[in-house]
Amino acid sequence: MQDRQPTGTGEQAAPARSDDRWNNKYPHLGTAPIPIEPYISREYFALERERIFRHVWLNVGRIEDIPHPGDYVVVALPVCRTSVVVVRGKDGQLHAFHNMCSHRGNKVVWNQNGSCQHFTCTFHGWSYGLDGGLRFVPDEARFCNLKKDKLGLTPVAVDTWAGFIFIHLDPNPTETLRAYLAEVVPGLEGYPFSELSTTCFCWRAEIKANWKVAQDAFQEGYHLPVRHKASAADAFTSETNPHCHFLSLDLYERHRRTSSYGNLNYQPTPVAGKAYQFGSSVVVDRDIALDNLPAGINPTRRSDWSIDTFWIFPNFSIFPSNGTYLTHHFWPMSEERTIWETHTYFPKAENAGQKFSQEYSKVLLRDILMEDGPTLEHMQDVLASGAKTHMPLQHQEICVRHAYSVVEDYVGFYAGR
Amino acid sequence: MAESGLPVAFSALQPLLGWALATEAERTHKRQTSEMADIQAFYTAMLAHLEDILVYLNQFPLEHMPPHAQQLMDMTLSLAEIAPAVELFGQPREGDTFDPFRFIPHHQ
Numbered sequence: 001m002q003d004r005q006p007t008g009t010g011e012q013a014a015p016a017r018s019d020d021r022w023n024n025k026y027p028h029l030g031t032a033p034i035p036i037e038p039y040i041s042r043e044y045f046a047l048e049r050e051r052i053f054r055h056v057w058l059n060v061g062r063i064e065d066i067p068h069p070g071d072y073v074v075v076a077l078p079v080c081r082t083s084v085v086v087v088r089g090k091d092g093q094l095h096a097f098h099n100m101c102s103h104r105g106n107k108v109v110w111n112q113n114g115s116c117q118h119f120t121c122t123f124h125g126w127s128y129g130l131d132g133g134l135r136f137v138p139d140e141a142r143f144c145n146l147k148k149d150k151l152g153l154t155p156v157a158v159d160t161w162a163g164f165i166f167i168h169l170d171p172n173p174t175e176t177l178r179a180y181l182a183e184v185v186p187g188l189e190g191y192p193f194s195e196l197s198t199t200c201f202c203w204r205a206e207i208k209a210n211w212k213v214a215q216d217a218f219q220e221g222y223h224l225p226v227r228h229k230a231s232a233a234d235a236f237t238s239e240t241n242p243h244c245h246f247l248s249l250d251l252y253e254r255h256r257r258t259s260s261y262g263n264l265n266y267q268p269t270p271v272a273g274k275a276y277q278f279g280s281s282v283v284v285d286r287d288i289a290l291d292n293l294p295a296g297i298n299p300t301r302r303s304d305w306s307i308d309t310f311w312i313f314p315n316f317s318i319f320p321s322n323g324t325y326l327t328h329h330f331w332p333m334s335e336e337r338t339i340w341e342t343h344t345y346f347p348k349a350e351n352a353g354q355k356f357s358q359e360y361s362k363v364l365l366r367d368i369l370m371e372d373g374p375t376l377e378h379m380q381d382v383l384a385s386g387a388k389t390h391m392p393l394q395h396q397e398i399c400v401r402h403a404y405s406v407v408e409d410y411v412g413f414y415a416g417r
Numbered sequence: 418m419a420e421s422g423l424p425v426a427f428s429a430l431q432p433l434l435g436w437a438l439a440t441e442a443e444r445t446h447k448r449q450t451s452e453m454a455d456i457q458a459f460y461t462a463m464l465a466h467l468e469d470i471l472v473y474l475n476q477f478p479l480e481h482m483p484p485h486a487q488q489l490m491d492m493t494l495s496l497a498e499i500a501p502a503v504e505l506f507g508q509p510r511e512g513d514t515f516d517p518f519r520f521i522p523h524h525q
Contacts, residue, residue: 200524201441201522201524202522202523202524203520203521203522203523204520204521204523205515205519205520205521206519207519230505230506230511231501231505231506231511269500269504269505270464270504271464271467271496271497271500271504272500272504274464274467274468274471275497277468278471349479350479351474351475351479352471352474352475352477352479352482352490352493353471353472353474353475355479355490355494356471356493356494356496356497359493359494359497359498360497360500363441363497363498363500363501364500364501366520367501367505367506367510367511367514369515369520370510370511370514370515370517370520371511371513371514371515372515373514373515373516373519373520374513374514374515
């Protein structure tokens with residue numbers, strides 16, 4: 001596998017093609033430096049809170065997280081100053097509610113996940129069905145004109161696509177989930193999410209960085225040969241693509257997708273080699289990618305491909321690869337605090353060799369991600385100094401430019417200024 | 418932890434049973450608090466037997482391994498844990514990296 005030549009669009013190994021000056025493909029985004037203010041301003045964050053997160057579909061997990069009636073997860077949404085309970089009802093359907101008792105506002109569910117027949121508030125014992133309806137009030141006769149049928153948990157819209165659960169804080173959103181995702185659906189259609197979602201590893205970290213500072217770091221490969229010099233540069237760059245240029249990318253109205261390069265001449269380390277031999281590996285195994293992946297993944301059909309990324313506005317991303325995928329969520333807490341969640345998914349390991357292979361893959365992923373952590377916090381510290389007002393971006397960082405533009409379209413901070 | 422010992426074929430690894438740890442959090446802690454010389458010694462010993470170990474372990478159902486095999490399984494997972502330290506970083510963690518204890522696993 002190490003001596004194969006790239007195939008696909010015809011060139012030798014060079015993805016640095018004439019059309020990778022991405023700014024030329026999207027002239028409406030301009031080429032000017034972008035402002036730093038959105039990354040540090042409390043006022044900007046307040047507008048994001050009001051104008052974005054309450055008005056879009058937000059991914060909160062997968063259906064495998066709550067397979068049986070009564071299974072629930074609680075999703076903290078500090079940016080919307082709420083938490084949401086997503087539960088599978090007795091009818092098998094998903095329901096979602098603000099995690100707030102209708103009586104005096106206590107949290108109804110205190111666990112992060114679990115399974116139950118009904119939700120009972122631990123303050124005064126009000127009890128709700130899995131459909132959110134108020135079922136029981138202790139000492140009910142002492143309330144005057146209590147309208148129990150109007151006092152269910154406050155609903156939140158919930159829907160799924162390809163097994164991903166999304167919520168919308170407007171219980172009757174004007175845009176369906178399908179319409180919201182329409183731009184990325186053709187790219188992801190047919191990817192075997194269900195088959196690959198039987199094993200999930202998740203890490204979570206609270207970081208001192210704006211959610212866009214954090215998310216932007218994963219939207220470009222330009223930093224990879226420098227920041228990840230020891231851990232990932234050999235696998236994702238080469239002499240012909242030293243700066244990790246994308247193989248392709250498409251920017252949509254709100255979302256975007258990219259396709260990333262992989263070095264066919266990468267020589268696996270001894271343990272990586274064994275992991276590949278007994279299982280599979282993102283950094284080594286690309287042989288079956290072209291034949292088995294749906295057309296929307298690796299759309300240029302190059303063999304020197306590693307992974308695609310779909311950025312779903314505002315804070316969710318899916319990285320489908322060959323036989324495994326991962327996701328990131330960046331949950332804003334304040335203008336300088338973010339919860340960063342990464343999930344990585346594999347098919348069920350059938351034996352020890354596959355389990356070892358998956359363990360190596362996820363440890364390597366984790367170690368690569370941990371190299372990003374300090375950069376995010378250092379940047380936030382320094383951006384807030386005010387020493388500079390703008391940052392220049394190159395063609396390969398156009399996703400950062402696009403992300404800024406989409407957020408600003410919602411927020412309108414600079415409109416009319 | 419080491420009550421039942423390792424399978425006879427791998428008894429040479431017996432002194433390394435301290436690496437038979439069941440969760441990622443435990444394995445990470447061991448990696449991050451060990452001397453590099455000890456990590457390297459574990460790596461070298463395990464890698465020499467890795468293929469034989471995996472062939473041996475593959476005969477058992479993953480969810481119902483006998484205790485001696487489970488310990489060996491957990492040691493191979495520790496090998497996966499420390500492999501980047503040896504093969505990529507030359508130290509338990511890259512110098513300017515995130516505090517590993519802040520990146521919290523929500524799995525075993």
